[in-house]
Amino acid sequence: MRERSDDRPRRSVQQPYGFLSYGRVPHVPGSDGPTDERLIRFYNKLTVDLMALTDLDGKIRAVYLDRRTELGAGWRDELKDHLARCQVLVPVLSPRLFGSKWCAVEWQCFERRQQLQRDRGRFTRNAIVPVLWNPLRREEIPPPYADVQYTHQDFADDYETEGLLGLLTYGDEQVVNRVVYQLARKIVEVAVSARLEPCDPGLFDDLFDSLNGLAEEEH
Template identity: 65%
Template sequence: MPDHTPRAMVQEPYGFLSYGRNPESPESYEPPDELLVRFRGRLSRHLRELTDLRAGIDAVYLDKEIPVGSAWKDVLKDRLARCQVLVPALSPRLFSSKWCALEWECFERRQQLQRDRGTFIRDAIVPVLWAPLRPDEIPPPYSEVQYTHRDFHADYQRLGLLGLYGLGRHTTANGIAFQLAQTIARVAVMARLEPCDPGLFDDLFDSMNGSAGEEHDA
């Protein structure tokens, strides 16, 4: 019988938020992806409240926080090697992003390593329905993971979080954020995904032909 008891030392951060970046818009003074950044903040706060995560540690990692001048590829590889749950924000930009595909492939490689060891329990992936999407608009491999739940508000499946925020349905959207935090915390304990050597991803990153300092998007 699988051991679902909490580990004495958890991996950090809890979640790695994978998303397709929006371009700068000359029509708006609001930074691109501002709504997603706010959602990440709320999700992180709930995870801190629901878990015993130490102060000063990322609850949900977002690549906008990579320090200027840092070796950003090494930072990304490190987070992908240590995070407990991959959290892809489903949207057309995510599906067309080569970097998001890379993040998924890195995480799947890490899960496969645990499958090969015979200790794999379940996928440690919790998708977020960000944009309003029909099931036939979600391509593999994202379509192969459950992204809606019976306990979530029906309008979440119809509108996505972006639609809920856009229509001023903040109370509903915030409730979904709390339920997603609960799901991430539960999946982290159930999956018990082990960290790996970041070098496991070296060939995948090398194939991207990106240079240091370059924005990692599609």
């Protein structure tokens, strides 16, 4: 029997594979359908591709996407638990993300976890794969998001000029599929090479405590 290579995707105790961090679009009175309809479409495509590229169990959520409408202790614990175990943080770059205090804390939690691995001498690479959602110029992307590579030569040119939101709105379906597939491949590549270790969710308690009283709509 052929021995399994150590650098191949493998089922891991760290679930889900990715954590989608995004700024919510507020509901507009009188509008039809969910405000994040195109984000959900992207999420569904990404999930299918990640399941095809890995050997994750079908009962395991490949990507975590928070869609809750109510706050509570259990909800926060769930967020902390996924941030402590996911293998890759996937921030969806947009003005909504940049202005969200919730998203900032999600980034801080993940970076604290990565720093823990640096301190242990086991850090290999940054386990963050941004998604260019809006067509943004580099100077429009604030730190720390600007410090992580968000464009790749394998992606379609329209991805950088229009953003994934533009492609999902009026782009060619084949182009959309290609971009999402390449994002899934990048997430798998980063997860396999980074091998970020899980941590105690309690590591994030003080960061979440700083959000007490913050309206859910800002998440």
